[in-house]
Amino acid sequence: MHEMTIVANILEIAHRQAAAADAVRINRVVLDVGKLAGVEVEALRFCFEAARSGLSAAAELDIRELSGHGRCPGCGLTASMNEPIALCEACGCVMEISGGRELSVVSLNID
Numbered sequence: 001m002h003e004m005t006i007v008a009n010i011l012e013i014a015h016r017q018a019a020a021a022d023a024v025r026i027n028r029v030v031l032d033v034g035k036l037a038g039v040e041v042e043a044l045r046f047c048f049e050a051a052r053s054g055l056s057a058a059a060e061l062d063i064r065e066l067s068g069h070g071r072c073p074g075c076g077l078t079a080s081m082n083e084p085i086a087l088c089e090a091c092g093c094v095m096e097i098s099g100g101r102e103l104s105v106v107s108l109n110i111d
């Protein structure tokens, strides 16, 4: 599963940073996930809970969903996007995604 690979990467980052800070436990991992990142938020949560171990055994995953938006290369119109493929309302060009593909660890809460 795609999400399991992502979660493994997230946990690796969290464990590395926690170890570098001499932490005894990871309390929370805050993640930015864009609506157009192609990731199922519920699957991420499920995988995260299944994959936690050691320092992160009791860690919570805090997901901040970011809205998607795009810009038309033809006429410059900007609009929100909920699907990765969308056509410009004004001229019918395929919109270019300008935001909403984020997938990154924003912060950690560690002890």
Ligand SMILES: [Zn+2]
Residues within 6 Å of the ligand: 072, 073, 074, 075, 076, 077, 088, 089, 090, 091, 092, 093
């Ligand atoms: Zn347009």
